[in-house]
Amino acid sequence: MIHRPLRQSRGRLATIFAIILCLMSAVMGSYVYSACQKASADYTKLVSDIILAQQATPQLRTALEEASHQPSNEPIEYIDYFVSVSKQHLNNIQTTIERHRYLTSDVQYLTHHFIELDSRLSILNQQALEAQQRPELIEPLLRDAIEISGSQAWFYNQLLEEIHAISLQQRLVMQRLSIAVSVLLVLMVSAAITLCLAVIHLHRQRNLMYQLMLTDELTGLYNRRHLVEVAFAALTQAQRDKAPLSLLLLDLDHFKQINDKYGHPSGDEVLRQVSIKLRQLSRPSDTLARIGGEEFCLLMPSTSTHDALQVADRLRREIEANKLSDLDQHDNPTISIGVTTGNGGTLTFEQLYSFADKALYQAKALGRNRVESLLPPLTASSENTDKAYMQSLIS
Numbered sequence: 001m002i003h004r005p006l007r008q009s010r011g012r013l014a015t016i017f018a019i020i021l022c023l024m025s026a027v028m029g030s031y032v033y034s035a036c037q038k039a040s041a042d043y044t045k046l047v048s049d050i051i052l053a054q055q056a057t058p059q060l061r062t063a064l065e066e067a068s069h070q071p072s073n074e075p076i077e078y079i080d081y082f083v084s085v086s087k088q089h090l091n092n093i094q095t096t097i098e099r100h101r102y103l104t105s106d107v108q109y110l111t112h113h114f115i116e117l118d119s120r121l122s123i124l125n126q127q128a129l130e131a132q133q134r135p136e137l138i139e140p141l142l143r144d145a146i147e148i149s150g151s152q153a154w155f156y157n158q159l160l161e162e163i164h165a166i167s168l169q170q171r172l173v174m175q176r177l178s179i180a181v182s183v184l185l186v187l188m189v190s191a192a193i194t195l196c197l198a199v200i201h202l203h204r205q206r207n208l209m210y211q212l213m214l215t216d217e218l219t220g221l222y223n224r225r226h227l228v229e230v231a232f233a234a235l236t237q238a239q240r241d242k243a244p245l246s247l248l249l250l251d252l253d254h255f256k257q258i259n260d261k262y263g264h265p266s267g268d269e270v271l272r273q274v275s276i277k278l279r280q281l282s283r284p285s286d287t288l289a290r291i292g293g294e295e296f297c298l299l300m301p302s303t304s305t306h307d308a309l310q311v312a313d314r315l316r317r318e319i320e321a322n323k324l325s326d327l328d329q330h331d332n333p334t335i336s337i338g339v340t341t342g343n344g345g346t347l348t349f350e351q352l353y354s355f356a357d358k359a360l361y362q363a364k365a366l367g368r369n370r371v372e373s374l375l376p377p378l379t380a381s382s383e384n385t386d387k388a389y390m391q392s393l394i395s
């Protein structure tokens with residue numbers, strides 16, 4: 001049998017372990033959630049926006065270069081077209097970037113290029129308007145536009161490289177994520193198992209505690225607390241059914257001498273052996289309890305005084321005949337028994353007990369190893385009959 005404090009500390013450990021597992025699961029869960037968000041970000045639209053912008057840039061540049069070789073009013077239109085297409089691409093890219101919050105922080109360092117390119121395109125637009133009045137401005141304007149398209153090409157390249165690096169990170173995150181999910185699953189399963197074990201353990205503890213509360217540790221018989229509870233219910237039932245309820249008080253004779261001669265452990269063994277014998281001899285519907293050192297009680301529902309006296313005498317004879325190997329033959333224990341019966345009246349357990357106790361006292365006084373009965377006043381008339389019957393049994 002496992003020692004009780006050990007059981008308790010095991011239960012506490014299981015609870016602590018379960019709490020730690022739950023906390024770890026929560027931490028892992030939040031990590032998995034954020035990693036999932038990161039890994040699931042879709043940059044396809046952004047990449048296609050950049051590639052479109054990248055593809056448009058050389059065409060615009062070529063058109064601008066061609067326009068610079070044919071001095072006419074047409075370059076202004078080219079510049080207008082260049083500005084509006086470039087602004088549109090920049091806008092698209094910026095909007096898509098803003099939609100991906102994990103990406104925004106990674107490309108933060110490129111933000112000022114956005115602003116710069118945008119403002120340069122706006123200035124170019126203004127200058128194009130002026131150049132309509134002053135044709136000499138067209139040439140420097142075209143040079144500026146070509147330079148801006150170069151900056152754009154560099155910028156788009158940078159962005160693509162950045163996204164490529166981010167997608168590599170994503171793959172890494174995916175790998176870590178799958179490991180984390182596996183760990184999380186293991187943790188959750190362990191937590192569930194530990195919790196189940198803790199619940200089972202607590203349930204067993206509770207049952208054991210309940211059993212300890214109701215039984216006598218030395219003999220395994222019921223204790224006084226349980227007897228009183230059962231007696232209360234049995235008395236109520238007996239009163240309702242107007243049925244008899246008998247109570248036997250059994251006390252080992254000269255038990256002190258056994259203790260003194262053979263020692264306390266042997267005395268304990270005698271108590272255990274006598275308990276086993278009494279349990280074997282009593283009916284399952286009766287309640288047998290150890291209520292004191294060497295004192296036992298047998299509660300017998302629906303049993304008349306006549307039947308109770310028969311049972312008592314059988315118990316007395318069996319205990320007397322039951323030879324215990326540890327003791328010398330003449331030291332074999334005997335018992336004295338006090339019997340009483342409630343006949344459906346309003347007797348309490350304490351009153352019934354005091355009648356049985358007085359009967360037991362009488363049995364001791366009359367020489368021990370015998371059965372005596374004492375009935376409550378209302379049924380006293382039957383007492384003489386029982387006593388006469390008992391006397392015949394004893395003699």
Ligand SMILES: Nc1nc2c(ncn2[C@@H]2O[C@H](COP(=O)(O)OP(=O)(O)OP(=O)(O)O)[C@@H](O)[C@H]2O)c(=O)[nH]1
Pocket residue numbers: 218251252253254255256257259263264265266267268271292293294364368
């Ligand atoms: N070994 C053992 N002895 C116990 C236990 N409980 C009580 N006793 C002993 O039981 C003895 C009871 O002594 P007494 O009350 O004088 O009763 P007795 O010697 O049986 O004498 P009578 O009842 O008058 O026949 C005492 O010596 C107690 O120490 C127990 O759990 N184990």
